[in-house]
Amino acid sequence: MELVIETNNLTKRYGSLTAVNKLNLKVQRGSIHGFLGPNGAGKTTTIKIIVGLLRPDEGTVKVLGHELHGGKNEGFLQSFREHADSRLGIGYMPELPKFPKHLKGSELLDIYGRMYGMTEQQRKEQIPKLIEMVGLTGRENDLIGKYSKGMQQRIGIAQALLNNPELVILDEPSLGLDPVGMVEVRELVKNIAREGVTVFVSSHLLFEVEQVCTDVTIINRGTALASDTLQNVSGLLTGPAMIHVEVTQMSQNIIKAVKSLPFVSNVVQTGNTLVIQVTTHENVRAQVSQAITRAGGIIVDMSQKTSNLEDVFLQLVSKDQEGKPQ
Amino acid sequence: MTATNQERPRPSWFTRFWAVVRYEMLWNIRKKKFIAIVIAAFVLVTVDLALPAFFNVSKNPAFAATFSVGNLVFFLIALVTVMNSISGEFESGTIVPLLTKPVSRTMVFLAKVFAAFVIILVTYTVLFIYSTVGGIVVYGPQDNLQLVPLALLGNVISTFVWVAIILAIGSISKSSLFAALGGLVLFIAFVFAGSIIASVSNEAGALNYVPGVGATGVLNVAQRSQNITIQNITVSMNSVSTGTDNIGTNLVNYARYPSATVNITRTDVFSTPPKVIQLYTESIGFIVLRSIAVAFAYILVFLFVAWFAFKRAQIFE
Structure with missing residues (x-):
């Protein structure tokens, strides 16, 4: 080129x-x-x-x-x-x-x-x-x-x-x-x-x-x-991504089922909402949804913050700031 | 699909040069201070014409040929024409879009100098036409009108000494204020201090090598046609200044009296009554040649300094 x-x-x-x-x-x-x-x-x-x-x-x-x-x-x-x-x-x-x-x-x-x-x-x-x-x-x-x-x-x-x-x-x-x-x-x-x-x-x-x-x-x-390319740079994002899930009624079975998923590293519960930390930036909402439904949960809202340029930019710049003296 | 750089036709050097000249000319003729100075110059010429008539001055058939707009006007015209020619571009930030066009800095610099030359030449031409017509009206038929262009040329050279100095200060400092103040300080130092030195020191000859009026003396000519009478007092119009500010009048003197000499004098103001002391004698031809050579030396040196500073300038703004 x-x-x-x-x-x-x-x-x-x-x-x-x-x-x-x-x-x-x-x-x-x-x-x-x-x-x-x-x-x-x-x-x-x-x-x-x-x-x-x-x-x-x-x-x-x-x-x-x-x-x-x-x-x-x-x-x-x-x-x-x-x-x-x-x-x-x-x-x-x-x-x-x-x-x-x-x-x-x-x-x-x-x-x-x-x-x-x-x-x-x-x-x-x-x-x-x-x-x-x-x-x-x-x-x-x-x-x-x-x-x-x-x-x-x-x-x-x-x-x-x-x-x-x-x-x-x-x-x-x-x-x-x-x-x-x-x-x-x-x-x-x-x-x-x-x-x-x-x-x-x-x-x-x-x-x-x-x-x-x-x-x-x-x-x-x-x-x-x-x-x-923009696509490749956006894919540079490393570290945990987050999925937010809101269910009608929270239960220990749901939390257990979510935690059992291989890509889940941490789960935080707040009321009927779960903040799930995952180790991949791929779209894994389907697997999470399936696990929750099997555990008897009814999902009312779910969102996964996909990797975008802003995340990459902030991550790269903050890493660079940490690595060098002011 | 747009043409690649290799496929694009290359405009000639002159095409680009004229574009910058046009850019600069439009700027100059729309400057309020330039318009104000030109009006002021016309007022000065009018006073120069009308005042002698007011005092019943005798007819002066050589008025037009010996006319000069004067060293203050040289300086002021130079000042308003170029004080922000380069520095103003830096101050306003317009240098950025200009220098990112396909024009070189040398081209931009030369175009600015050329535009200043044209502006000054046109301004002086109009002033000289006005003074010639005025001279005929006030003093009657004029002799040696063919020498008027020579005086005009000399005046342009004299002004360009100040143009070069002010451009150099502006180009180095990138400040119009600094260019104006620096130019003013030098003008006062060279012209006014020079005049004082010329009257108190025996070394007045040194003043021939700095911009300004230079040494003063009297033109030795048998014919005293330039003498004029103001209310029964005869005034010799044969006094000569030898510096770069007097190239125009000295060129005319040389054309009229090629073999004349000039007695360089100073006035001892401390003796009673004040005594005129003769210092040395030079031919008018030599005085003209030297003042032109000194003027060109200053013009070339200061223009080179201005060009070098402009060429090496980095645009941080």
């Missing part, structure tokens, strides 16, 4: 703080790759290195086949090289983007379009389409200085899609948007991915990543804790 972003041992330090620590990130072409991490995990720093705003202290970065930074082996003169052409195929929306307040929304897109070398005809076709897509129709001739935070976010998305990019990098795209806007962004991401565009989206919103991404990298303290 072709990689559109590849970092090897990427390291960035701010004084004594290591913001990105030997990060090996691989983003496959055609994927929607979620870059997940708590605030200060190193997501934005990594993205800024990828788009050329920061230089790494160590490690290499390859984007769309262009070697951007050569790490320690890069000489002083080599470090002056710029890779403007590598950005022809990239659309980037920064976290809480800021655009020149003196420009109108349509002027901004027109000027950026010129920087991409778009012809007048291409700009005339593309700009109104994007304005409509991000819901700024009627406001495109207003100065950006008069835009609300949400509108700036929307024009930010429009400029990231201006050049029909093959790689779109979105840094916290939902930040500053209202709930309707957040849903629209998620739909937008799915739509652009359907056209074969690779989307690399950084977020601290787990549900957002879970709903739109095919692949995910979880980062904390600048280090990747997990990186794989």
